[in-house]
Amino acid sequence: MLRPSLALSDLKKAGRIWPAFLICVLIRHAGRNVVLKSVHIAIEAAEKILPGEVAPEGEEDPRWQAIMLIEDFVETEPEAILPFVLRWGRHEQEDLRTAIAVLLVEHLLEFHFQSLFHHIEKASLEDALFGDMFLRAWKLGQAKEPENSARFEALRSRIKLRK
Numbered sequence: 698m699l700r701p702s703l704a705l706s707d708l709k710k711a712g713r714i715w716p717a718f719l720i721c722v723l724i725r726h727a728g729r730n731v732v733l734k735s736v737h738i739a740i741e742a743a744e745k746i747l748p749g750e751v752a753p754e755g756e757e758d759p760r761w762q763a764i765m766l767i768e769d770f771v772e773t774e775p776e777a778i779l780p781f782v783l784r785w786g787r788h789e790q791e792d793l794r795t796a797i798a799v800l801l802v803e804h805l806l807e808f809h810f811q812s813l814f815h816h817i818e819k820a821s822l823e824d825a826l827f828g829d830m831f832l833r834a835w836k837l838g839q840a841k842e843p844e845n846s847a848r849f850e851a852l853r854s855r856i857k858l859r860k
Contacts, residue, residue, distance in 0.1 A: 736778065742766065746759055786802065803840075804837065806849070808839065814849075
């Protein structure tokens with residue numbers, strides 16, 4: 698299925714950027730049928746609706762949809778995504794931490810383990826909620842390589858010992 702793509706220029710009206718809430722409306726109504734051309738637009742849109750509330754059972758969660766738009770940039774924009782992960786990965790809302798773990802952290806470490814793991818490790822050891830978020834992530838790609846996998850599992854063990 699083709700997904701329409703939105704560039705920053707598509708979102709400009711009368712010389713200013715559409716308010717992020719309009720982007721959120723797009724997310725809610727188009728869901729995964731939208732691809733944004735800027736990680737910064739995706740992050741801004743997500744920031745406007747987070748932390749939000751868990752969607753009712755059986756309904757799509759616009760927060761997860763917004764985070765999925767950020768996920769589209771994991772391979773190419775990891776440095777832009779990391780501050781978002783560090784902020785929301787420690788939120789008190791369990792469902793939000795799960796979304797950050799499975800949609801962003803798993804994939805950031807899948808493609809950028811060497812450059813990002815130390816940031817994830819540090820935050821996981823400093824903050825119990827961030828550590829809980831990390832425990833929700835699975836190993837993919839580079840995180841499965843033997844040396845990286847050992848570091849991943851060692852961190853999991855250290856977090857579990859603190860509980």
